[in-house]
Amino acid sequence: MQRSNTIQSTGLIAVRRRIPWKGLFFLAVVYLVWGSTYLAIHVAVSPEGGMPPFALGAMRLGTAGALMLGWAAVTGRTVRLPGRELVTHATLGTLLWLGGNGLVVWALTRTSSGYAALLMGAMPIFAALLDAGLARRAPSRRAVLGLILGVAGIAALSAPELRAGGAAVLGGMIALTLAALSWATGSVYGSRRPVTVDSTVSSGWVLLFGGAGFGLVSLLRGEPTATPSTEALYALAYLIVIGSVVGFGSYMIALRLLPTDLVMTHAYVNPVVAVILGWWLLGEPLSPTTWVGAALVLLGVYNVFRGRPGA
16 A cells, blocks of 8 residues: 655654554554454354354455445445556455465464464564565664564464474464465555555455455365354454454555554554453463563564664
C-alpha cells in the first residue's frame, strides 16, 4: 500500500513527530485484536472444536471479505478492482493469508496459542531484512545482532515444546517460522505497491483472494467436513467480525498511513496478549524458558529496528 506522503523517513525516532494519530489508533486496534485471534483459532481447530484448519480459514476470510465488499457497495463505493491491481491484491491474499495465517492455523493444531504468537514475534526481523535488501543496503551491526538474538530466542522457545512433542511440534515450529516470513514479505510488498481503491474495498478483495486460497488447499488436502462445537462457532464468528473485518481492515489502513517498520511492531504486543489469554482462559503453562525466549526474540527485534537508518 502506498504510504502517506507525510512520512519521509523509515526510522521510528525520525518520523515520530509526523506520525498521524489516525494511523496510531488503527495500529492500537491491531495490537489488541490480533493477540486474541491466536486463542480463537486454537479453540476452533482443536480436536474438541471440530474445524479443519484450512476450511476454517476459507469460511472466515470468504465471509469477512464478502461483508466488507457488501458494506462498501451499500455505502456507495466502487467495489470493482482495476485490472492492474488484481495481481497486487491476489499476491497480498496469498502472502498474508494463505502463507502467513494459513501456516499459523495449521501449526495451532500442534502447538499452543501462546507459543505460536511468541514465535511470530520474529516477523519484524524478516521485514527489516527484506526492507534492507530492497533498498540495496547492507544490514547494520545492530540488525545482525538482532537476527542472532532472534534466532536464539526462537531456539529457547522451541526447546521445551520439542522435548514434549517431538516431530509433531518440530513441524509446527517450521510452519510458524515460514508464516512469519510470508507475512513480513506480504507487508513489505503491500507497503510499496500503489493502490487506488478505497481501503475497505482493498481489504475485502485481499480477504476474498486469501479465502479462495484456503478453500483450494482444503480441497487438495481432502479435509473432512467441519463438525464445529458451540465454542468453535463462537470462535469463528469472532474471527470473522473482529479478527478479519475489524483487525485486518485496521491493519491495511495502518500500512497506508504509517511506516512499515512501525506497523510491524504489532508482533511485539500480540504475543503478550496471546500468552496472557492462553494462560488465563486455557490454562497454557508459562515456564521460565518461555519468558527467556520471548525476551530474546523481542530484544532481537528491537536491535533490528534500532539498526535501521534514521532510528
